[in-house]
Amino acid sequence: MPQTRRQFLQQVGITGGAGVLYSTMGALGLTTAAQTPAFAAPTRNDLNGRGKKHIVILGAGIAGLTSAYELGKAGYKVTLLEARQRPGGRNWTVRGGTEEKDLHGNTQRARFSKGQYMNAGPGRIPQHHVTLDYCRELGVAIEPFVNQNADAYLYREGTTALSNKAVRHRTAKADVYGYVSELLAKATDQGALDSLLSPVDKEALIGFLGSFGAIGNKAAGFAYTGTDGRRGYEVEPGAGLEGGKTASPYGLSDVFASGVGNYFSFEFGWDQAMMMFQPVGGMDRIPYAFEQAIGREKFIYGAKVLGLRNTSSGVSVIYTNGSRAREIKADYAICALPPHIAATVPSNLPADIIGALQYAKPTNAGKIGIEYGRRWWELDHRIYGGITNSNLDLVNMWYPSTGFHGERGTMIGYYNTGANATAYGALSPAARFERAVAQGIKIHGDGYGKDVKAAFSVDWAGTEYSRGSWVGWPSQTDGIYAKLLEPTGNIYFAGDHLSHTIAWQHGAMVSARATVTALHSKVMSR
Ligand code: PHE
Numbered sequence: 281m282p283q284t285r286r287q288f289l290q291q292v293g294i295t296g297g298a299g300v301l302y303s304t305m306g307a308l309g310l311t312t313a314a315q316t317p318a319f320a321a322p323t324r325n326d327l328n329g330r331g332k333k334h335i336v337i338l339g340a341g342i343a344g345l346t347s348a349y350e351l352g353k354a355g356y357k358v359t360l361l362e363a364r365q366r367p368g369g370r371n372w373t374v375r376g377g378t379e380e381k382d383l384h385g386n387t388q389r390a391r392f393s394k395g396q397y398m399n400a401g402p403g404r405i406p407q408h409h410v411t412l413d414y415c416r417e418l419g420v421a422i423e424p425f426v427n428q429n430a431d432a433y434l435y436r437e438g439t440t441a442l443s444n445k446a447v448r449h450r451t452a453k454a455d456v457y458g459y460v461s462e463l464l465a466k467a468t469d470q471g472a473l474d475s476l477l478s479p480v481d482k483e484a485l486i487g488f489l490g491s492f493g494a495i496g497n498k499a500a501g502f503a504y505t506g507t508d509g510r511r512g513y514e515v516e517p518g519a520g521l522e523g524g525k526t527a528s529p530y531g532l533s534d535v536f537a538s539g540v541g542n543y544f545s546f547e548f549g550w551d552q553a554m555m556m557f558q559p560v561g562g563m564d565r566i567p568y569a570f571e572q573a574i575g576r577e578k579f580i581y582g583a584k585v586l587g588l589r590n591t592s593s594g595v596s597v598i599y600t601n602g603s604r605a606r607e608i609k610a611d612y613a614i615c616a617l618p619p620h621i622a623a624t625v626p627s628n629l630p631a632d633i634i635g636a637l638q639y640a641k642p643t644n645a646g647k648i649g650i651e652y653g654r655r656w657w658e659l660d661h662r663i664y665g666g667i668t669n670s671n672l673d674l675v676n677m678w679y680p681s682t683g684f685h686g687e688r689g690t691m692i693g694y695y696n697t698g699a700n701a702t703a704y705g706a707l708s709p710a711a712r713f714e715r716a717v718a719q720g721i722k723i724h725g726d727g728y729g730k731d732v733k734a735a736f737s738v739d740w741a742g743t744e745y746s747r748g749s750w751v752g753w754p755s756q757t758d759g760i761y762a763k764l765l766e767p768t769g770n771i772y773f774a775g776d777h778l779s780h781t782i783a784w785q786h787g788a789m790v791s792a793r794a795t796v797t798a799l800h801s802k803v804m805s806r
Contacts, residue, residue: 319793322354322800332357333803336597336610338585341369342785343774344616345570346414346792352574354800359608360574361583361599363745368567370401370746371785374649374736375562382742388709390649391734395683396690398649399563400738401749402785403678403692404556409786410793411566415559418569425558426681428547429666434540435723436671441530442538446668446723454494454511455529456541458504461493465502504529543669551784558681566785588613588627590769612767612799616774616792618642619764621747629768636763640777642748644741646701648693648716654731655689661724673700674719688733693720697749705739712737750776750783765794772799 335351337344340362348358366372374380375397378390392398404425405411415422430450436443442452465486467473477485486502489495494508506529509517517524535541546552559565571579586605587598595613598605615622623637657663657679665681674694683689693716694704704712713735720728740749753761764773774795776787 319790319797321350321793322356322796324353324355326800326804327355330803330806333612334359334594334610335612335614335799336361336595336608337614337616338588338597338622339369339616339618339775340364340367340567340571340579341616341775342371342567342788343776343792343795344369344614345567345574346789347614347616347774347796348574348578349570350793350796351799352578358574358578359610360579361585361597361608362579362581363584365581366564366567367571367579368401368564370740370749371563371567372400372738373562373564374398374400374738376734378736380738380743382739383744383747384705384739384742386709388736390736392649392651392690392736393688393733396651396688396734397562398647398690398692398736399558400647400649400736401740402563404552404558405785406551406553406556409551409781409784410789411785412557414570414789415557415566418566418573420565420569421560422557423560423682424665425556426554426665426679427552427556427667428554429663429679431661431663432666432679433663433668433723434543434670435668436539438538438671440534440538442534442540444722447538447540448512451511452535452538452540453544454506455504455535456544458493458495458506458511458529459532459535460541461489461495462502462504465489465493465495469498469502539671546669551781560682585617585625588615588625588629588771590628590771595770612770612772612802614772614774614792614795614799616788618746618748618775619751619773619777621745622773629771633763633768636760639760640751640753642741642751643698644701644705644739645695645697645749646704646712646737646739647695648704648712648735648737649690650693650713650716650735651688651690651733652731653688653733655684655686656727656731657689657691657724658684660727668723670719670723672719672722673703674716675700677720677723693717693735701739701749702741704737705742709735709737752782753777756780767798767802 334357337348337358337360340360344360345367348360352358374390376390376392376394381387404427432449433446434449434452435446468477468482468485493504494510496503496505507526509526511529513524514527515525580601582601583599585597585599589596594609594611597608597613619637619640620642623634663679664684665679668677673696675696678692678695680689680691704715707715717729740746764778772795774792776782776784776791778791779787781787781790
């Protein structure tokens with residue numbers, strides 16, 4: 281269960297393959313990667329005098345949209361073929377009226393009330409991702425996404441004093457940091473690190489640990505007593521003479537054995553540290569803004585690709601959006617389909633390219649959105665946004681980062697990956713909901729099952745046209761993956777899978793930019 285960075289990495293390693301592991305580590309700064317040159321968007325001036333080239337783009341997910349947008353700005357003719365009836369691909373916001381039939385045969389119709397929604401795919405954007413640059417450029421308003429909240433909970437089943445109950449992040453953190461600091465200060469003071477530290481280093485380290493762990497001084501044995509308030513109060517400080525009353529910390533052995541400490545590194549992650557953002561009104565504001573900027577008339581929705589061929593003069597794409605197959609001829613194609621789906625399209629791509637597409641291994645993720653008629657997490661728990669993390673199979677729960685103090689709110693009742701996601705996905709939507717509520721009650725009490733207005737769940741492996749949440753590569757350095765970074769004749773590839781930021785919109789965008797750059801320089805060289 282991915283409650284810690286290490287466990288998360290292990291898990292993506294297992295379900296996503298070493299490639300995702302490697303790229304995630306890269307994102308975490310654990311490996312070094314080649315620098316991508318700054319993107320210089322092609323311009324109309326570049327193309328002056330050259331015939332207008334037509335690019336057909338397969339898939340209107342984020343990579344397809346970014347490609348079409350950048351090429352369109354430069355004056356290329358673009359056509360997007362999209363099997364769904366909407367842009368965005370995995371960027372999918374479910375609102376009241378959204379209907380979806382999954383590959384298991386379940387049909388769900390979301391009954392969320394007006395203004396309520398769930399982001400079934402991407403839900404959070406770090407500050408350094410180009411996703412925010414496109415939000416700025418396209419006029420998509422953003423608001424903070426609360427990815428860490430000291431008052432959200434950690435819940436671990438187990439046998440310690442911290443187990444089987446909801447522990448506030450702040451409490452767990454205070455105790456973990458406190459005991460780590462106490463132990464390290466003692467070891468340092470007793471000379472255990474003398475071969476590594478000068479007397480000046482030792483003094484500086486102990487000074488740091490005093491503030492980091494809120495521990496006592498040397499006279500007090502560097503003891504962590506949990507009295508400074510950061511772990512919370514039994515009686516809160518108040519007016520007049522009420523100075524507040526703290527509870528004693530949990531015991532050292534219990535704190536470490538409980539595993540609560542293993543979650544904190546999540547918020548240190550390169551891609552997961554606050555501040556984070558979300559579009560106001562739903563993540564799909566991004567694809568719809570792209571659609572508008574590109575021009576609705578360039579999109580053919582409901583278009584399933586039946587064939588893709590390099591020809592002597594360009595490309596030919598066969599698709600159907602009804603009973604009849606149609607052909608589009610263009611100068612170039614950008615295939616922005618998930619690789620495992622692209623591999624199944626009849627084509628004249630050579631076997632090694634098909635093999636490279638098949639080399640990507642899809643993994644799974646699942647989410648449920650639960651709309652409540654009462655914001656009990658604010659009213660009863662004083663939790664305003666953020667994430668509760670557990671070692672239950674639901675793994676993570678997200679409190680809404682918007683609509684504070686409103687009448688209603690929509691939580692993400694589970695967000696899990698790999699085997700946990702597949703276990704939920706195998707259930708009927710009603711059974712997924714029941715399981716999520718039964719687990720959520722353990723953390724939040726009976727209120728979790730009350731005032732429910734609507735629910736909608738997604739199982740990405742069971743979702744047509746995606747068939748997975750993201751992919752992992754066994755390797756991104758052994759030459760197989762790299763084949764897809766080059767065009768095959770007039771066919772180019774793009775997608776988050778062709779980046780070192782897999783499972784982020786940023787990855788799709790930077791891959792699309794690299795592909796647009798390559799295609800444009802080819803056109804310019806002719
Ligand atoms: N981008 C996804 C998310 O934030 C998947 C992911 C999770 C990717 C953790 C990397 C690390 O949930």
